[in-house]
Amino acid sequence: MRPLSPATSSSALLNAHKSRLSRQLSLIIRGILVVVFVFVYFYTVPMIKQKVFEIERNSSRLALNNVFEIANRMYAGVEEYRQQALDNHKGQLKLVVNLAETFLRSHFQEAAKNGIPLQQARQTAFSYLRNFTFGNQDYIWVVDHNIQVLSHPDPRFHQDARIKPGDDIQPILESVVRQAMHDGEGYYHYKWSRIAGAESLDKVSFVRDYPEWGFVIGSGVYLDDLEAEVRLRREQALTDLRHALQEIKVAKTGYMYVFDSNGHMLIHPNDNLDGVTFTTLKNPITQQPINQELMKVADTGKELNYRWDKPDDPGNYAYDKLSLVRYIKGFDWYICSSVYLDELQSSSELLSSRIMVLAGLTMLATLLISSFLVNRITRPLEQLASTALKVQGGDLSARTGIQRDDEIGILASSIDAMVQRLRNNIETLDAQVKQRTEELLATNARAQRMSAVGQLAGGLAHDFNNLLSIIVGNLIVAREHYSANDPELDKLLSPAERAARRGADITHRLLAFSRRQPLQPEIVSVNAVMAEVLELLHSAFSGPYRLHYRPQQHPELAWANVDPGHLENALVNLGLNARDAMQDGGTLTYSWKLCDITRPIEQRFDETVPPGRYIEIGVADTGSGFSQSALEQAFEPFFSTKQGSNNSGLGLSMVYGFVKQSFGYIQLGNPPQGGAMIRLLLPASSAPANPDLSDDDSGRGPELAPGGLYLLVEDNPDVRAVIRKQLTDLGQHVVEAADGDEAQTLLDGLLEHNPTALTGMVSDIMIPGSMNGRKLAATLRRRAPAAVILLVSGYTDDPTARPGSGNDPADQQDPMLVLLRKPFDRQQLEQALERASARVRLHHQHRSLT
The missing domain is CATH 3.40.50.2300 (Response regulator)
Structure with missing residues (x-):
């Protein structure tokens, strides 16, 4: 049998595995969708329902507490008004007595001048005073040292003004007159009836003794008049609270209402209950008056569970309800929130159903889109694979034949170009590809490492800041409350607090590196910040160490929009690092200059610097300079060339993070004359329009007033x-x-x-x-x-x-x-x-x- 050629075997291999990638991708996508749906249904949905229910429930409690706080402040305002009203009335009484004194002196002097007998002048003057009234029919009265009424508008004292022994009013007048004779003048509290009235009421009078005339003059006000004013103020507070409660909604139809201990409904959104006494309404479950049960749970933190009817289903007491109650003793108000349990659950049920519908629609849309994308991706990939197999078999004339304007088209044209170049000079191309690949891998690895470490550091620092806030706050509270009674406890708490604050400093440095520290930038003078830095470093640079400052332009030109405190910390850190690098002494030089960059700078700084106006700050020392490893890893957190456990390795990384978060650039280098040089490039700014308006944050403002x-x-x-x-x-x-x-x-x-x-x-x-x-x-x-x-x-x-x-x-x-x-x-x-x-x-x- 004749063996297959490489091209024939490649084609057979491709046909054998055709559409395998498409099937695998489809199965993977569908499997992922099924897993996600099951996870959402069995885990996420129940958790969301529970959390939403708790949020709705807690919002009712929070709203009630806030309304209770507002009502308490209203009560404090009414009590303050009561005292102010009493003080105003007292001032008015004193003024009336002063007017009576002025009138009598003037009348007596005029009578003496005209030869009128004193007794006749007194009777005339007293008749005038008897008819003088002010306020709510308040008056002036005159009683001599023998407890004889000389002037009083009450008809009982017009004919025979002498108080008979045994009269009910005789001890009252005698006590007031004797106290006034002893004190000279004062305010006195006693009971006295109104003119033509039988009931004795609380009264406050201002009484002044006149020894030269042998009598006292007094004027008073009935406290029930004052209470009438206070009642008006209290009713106004109730009206204000009514307006506030109308704006508060709990769940869908939940509400708040106010009643007193007598079961009188003061505020209720239902007109059928507003203003009525509801002591006859009972809890359908316990058959006890509902107002008594609400009063029992007041300020206990517990909720009252009962059943009630609904406005759209009156008389059917089959709906579960929850109520929380707070009590204001001064007003005798019970403030109550009321919400139906099914409404608290309806939000979670609605949200859960919507999540499931959304998940189903998302799965369907994802399935359709994924099927389209799989076909659109796998088919050209099959063509690319076919071309690659041909090239692998030695056919360098093979082409993909794909003409598209997306990433796959770019990939196909790149493969075609690559094959063409392979045909021209495959060895040269291999060398170039290898070199370029190594450079990209190194650069990409370094960037990915910095980004990953930055994200991890920022996230950890954020969580630790909250944890440290809780730890430090509670440690301080523990020290304040318990260490005075237990000195041994303070010995344990102090190291814990110092450690927590040390942890806070480290998290701050991590946030600076990850560019997530909270900044408060403002337009500051770089020259002024430099002066602060030099003052801070003055004591550290003595003996064999020298500190120089060389501004290259006028100080009034150096303005930058940065956080001044963080800029100062960065410059101080650079200075202390430089001092550590000069073990046998040396010189540290700070400088700055204003730079106008017209073309991008690509090589000198950590990133390409775009055109613009910048402040360039230089920090140069005469130490040993940066090693190659230090130049490559200096900005990475926890990298340090120093020995010792107290060094965190976060100094330069913190400076790097602050500069990048301030939209600046940084450069490390070793100048030809020796030592090290660090340059910071910060965006320049114009001078502030009113530089003297900012307050001095280094000091404290006015003392914080309580009660806010x-x-x-x-x-x-x-x-x-x-x-x-x-x-x-x-x-x-x-x-x-x-x-x-x-x-x-x-x-x-x-x-x-x-x-x-x-x-x-x-x-x-x-x-x-x-x-x-x-x-x-x-x-x-x-x-x-x-x-x-x-x-x-x-x-x-x-x-x-x-x-x-x-x-x-x-x-x-x-x-x-x-x-x-x-x-x-x-x-x-x-x-x-x-x-x-x-x-x-x-x-x-x-x-x-x-």
Whole structure:
């Protein structure tokens, strides 16, 4: 039998395996789709249903707590109004007595001048005072030191004004007159009936003694008049709360209502129940009055489960309901949230069904698209394979015959060109392909390694920042509460806290390398930053070490839009690294110059530098310079040429991450004259229009006033608990939100009727929902310009962007914003809030001046 030629055997091999790739791809895709669908149905859907139900349930509790906090503040306002009203009435009484004194002195002097007897003048003056009234029929009275009523509008005292022994009012007048004679003047509380009234009421009078005349003058106000004013204020608070509750919805038809301990419904969205007494309504399950059961669970944190009817099905008490109750003792209000259980579950059921429908449609669409793509890909691949087998058999005249304008067409034309070149000079081509392949593999491997390490470092640092926030916060609380009683405990907590803060520093350096550290860029003078750096390094460069600064242009030209603190840290790190490299002493030189680049620079820096205006900062030393391995791996985290356990190897990687996150470029090199040179290329900026308006963040602002109301937005519940504890320890009231949408809803409710109801907001930048922390801050700034806003974060989700770089109004720089990096303690939080408050105050002062 004649053996097959190479071309014949290749063709037979291709025919034997024809469409195998198509079948394999189809089976793999269908298998993946089946696995995904089963996973979604048996694992994801139940989990989503449970989580959505818990979210709906917790939203009812959170809304009730926020309404309770608002009502408590209303009660505090009513009590404050009561005291202010009493003080105002007291001031009015003192003024009335002063007027009576002025009138009597003037009348007595005029009578003496005209020769009128004093007794006659007194009677005339007292008759005038007897007819004088003010307020709610309040009056002036005069009693002599012998407890004889000289002037009083009550007819009982007009004829025989002397109080008889044994009269009920005699001890009251005697006590008040004797106290006034002893004190000279004062406010006295006693019971007295109104004119022509029989009931004794609480009264407060201001009484002043006049020894030269032998009598006292007094004027008082009945406290039930004051209580009438307070009742009006309380009714207004109830009206305000009614408006607030109308805006709050729990689930689909859930609502909130208010009743008192007598079972009187004060606020209810149902007109049939609003304003009525519902003590006769009973729980169908226990047959107990529903108002009594609601009162029993008040402030216990437990929910009342019962059955009730629905507006569209009245009288059918077959629907499960959940209610939470909070009690305000001062108002005697029970605030209750009410929601049907099936409504809480309906959201999860609806979401689950939609997920399944979407998964089914996605699977069908994916199957159709994959079938089309498999055919479109495998058929030309078969042609490519056929051509390759022919070439393998030695037929260098073979061509694919594929003419397409997509990637496969490009691949086919490339194969055709490659075969043509093989025919021309196969040996030369093999050498070139091999060399080029090695270069690409090395470059690609290095880039992939840096990218992978950066992503891993950023993700780990983000998670560790939240963990360290919880650890540091709770360690500090433990020290404050327990270490004073147990010194041995403080010895254990102190190393743990130092270790946690050391971990926070490492995560900060990892975030810097991965370009995910939160920056607060502003237009700064590079020359001013250099001055700070030189001052910081002055003590480190003494003896055999020398420190030089050589600006190459006028200092007023060097302006850059960067985070000044991170720029300073980067320059200090470079300086300390240079000092370590000069073991026997040497010179460190800082310099800068303004560069106008007109054509791209491809070789000198870590990436191609596009044209533009830049500030080039140089850091040169006279040490041993960079080794070849250091030049290749210097920016990788944890790489270090230093010995010792205290070196993390994150110095240059942190500088690299900060420069890239600031849209800059970096270059390492060994100058011909020896030593090492590092150049930073940062985008230049124009000088600020008002450079003197920014406040000094190095100091603290005005002391933080207690009693403010702050909105806390943080998605991690443990971190949120730590920050809430820190705020309440600072004397602040807190309302909470777990995402941007929930925070937006709270802002709408709090600021709708009173733009100053919210003192400020503390928000994480990275929060779930349609609004992140910066957009939420911009919204609050528009609605409440005087609010204090503090953003906290240890991570940014976009390593290529920074605040103020986009066209979104929420992305513009807010000069009043203060950024606090996680983790932090209560003192750092307090200082940050004080700085934010100072910025708001200075900003508004500047606006008032302009």
